[in-house]
Amino acid sequence: MSGPGEFELIREYFASRIQAGEPGSGAARSVELGIGDDCALLNPPAGKMLATSVDTLVADVHFPADADPYKIASRALRVNLSDLAAMNATPLWFTLALTLPENSAEWLEPFARGLADTARQHGITLVGGDTTKGPLSITIQVTGTCERPLRRDGAGAGDHIFVSGPLGAATAALPIVTGKEPVSNEQRQQADAAYYFPEPQFEIAHLIGDYASAALDISDGLLGDLGHICEASDLGAELTTEQVPVAALVETMLRKQGEEDMPTRALETALTGGDDYQLCFTVPEQHLQAVFDTGAAHGLPITAIGRMTAEKGIRLLRSGSPWQPEHTGYRHF
């Protein structure tokens, strides 16, 4: 029941455009046969483990349907690359399953360009795909090599909890990227950067790979994702909320909306807002100094925000007292 022309569609728009970052790079050399046959044929690097992850982005759930296709492609691939980064893997190959309402060159051209630019930046090669007619939706599967995996289940009681950078920007960007809030050009650029161009944290994952006991990327919000580390490691956590770094865009947007209790709303957004794709990772006491030293040597914006605890659940301290967020960041925007 699939329509004719999908084969040509994939080939025309993607196969010829998307290659690995450098001709002759590891990713490109490992591809024996790319798009156009029943399967791609791949030679995995000898003796290395593979890491793989798949994510679907649905129009009007994970991005505005009428957004610039170049930006949609960037976000779709970066969100997936972030899973490789969070595992401390190195990108090799990806596949694209694209469902779209119509075969429109006007849409496909910038989408393919966005995908090609993002792939080139991260040295990942498109090796297969499928195009189907239906409601707009993008499924990408990324695969990479992984020598020192950062899993969720390795944290120990007493380990220090870090985040790789400020949080909440993508949530604060929502009313801007959905066009609900008129803003300055500068603010629009900040919002686009946060929402459509999140940076997969490969560098930080690589630098802390020898020291961290667990890691993941923050896609659903810090509290929810830290909860996954807690659950997988059979532990709890205690956070010092004053240490949680809040993205500048959060305060800009709350100020614009005339929010009265700004420090509280900003904190709530940083704690519960998703889509930032910063890393949350844990570091045993004996490696704490090495992580701080590495951070200083490379100018990494990493911050220690609490400790893992034998007691289950996540406890938040604000001005030294137990505290709970009233609202999620998503609700402010």
Place this chain on the structure above:
Amino acid sequence: MSGPGEFELIREYFASRIQAGEPGSGAARSVELGIGDDCALLNPPAGKMLATSVDTLVADVHFPADADPYKIASRALRVNLSDLAAMNATPLWFTLALTLPENSAEWLEPFARGLADTARQHGITLVGGDTTKGPLSITIQVTGTCERPLRRDGAGAGDHIFVSGPLGAATAALPIVTGKEPVSNEQRQQADAAYYFPEPQFEIAHLIGDYASAALDISDGLLGDLGHICEASDLGAELTTEQVPVAALVETMLRKQGEEDMPTRALETALTGGDDYQLCFTVPEQHLQAVFDTGAAHGLPITAIGRMTAEKGIRLLRSGSPWQPEHTGYRHF
């Protein structure tokens, strides 16, 4: 913007149910870490090439939205396994990206059961997934090992063209599976088997792997898919239409509809109807006898239907004269 609970959804319905066919099988042993982290961690078998393919099935495009979820799962995984079979690969791992309108146990339970049963039958292990809210759509990526790949671009002029079995059954099954045509229980079972339980042709691919010069699975119809071999191999083809095997269900359904020129309509359906997932493969003259011997020894329903030609395009002969189908099989049903 993704909803909470998707992580639990995947885990609850899939992670615990779907394993490789045999505990300790190659597929299961190669999985270092399965569902539940940022990535799956996989150990590819040493020194072997990997084959990988992705396909999306959209509700009411690739299957009736209200079909039995058990059957939908079977069809979705089998269609993907067929790509591995067509490459002469051996199944290892798959991922599932499932978009569904609501979190309904009534739907997910039989779907997961259908996926688990199909995975067990073919010794393939679910290693990752994503669940999102949206219009019903299923993307599966399969990966296997491949030692003797059957590509599309290896055919030579004069090679004999084979199909692995009768064609047209899935197209003839359409009015039955969509409920448009009332039929007997036996006919319904035949239609279900053809449409929801197509058999990936691993056995035949394996047996002809040393002899065939090119192969693919027939998903879009024989003429269209043979066209892909022609294009990739820079050749044409000539078919003796009397040799093309027509599935029994095609004649049953045409008779039921009171079709007057039954032989012609049946042939058109076999030539242009998709979704059968039989193989089309080419065999050089020097291996022809070996293929016939192998077929006879294993009772394979393979049939030689024509030759590859230096002249481009596909020419059909009927009673020795050039002939063209008037209609596609899809239009009869």
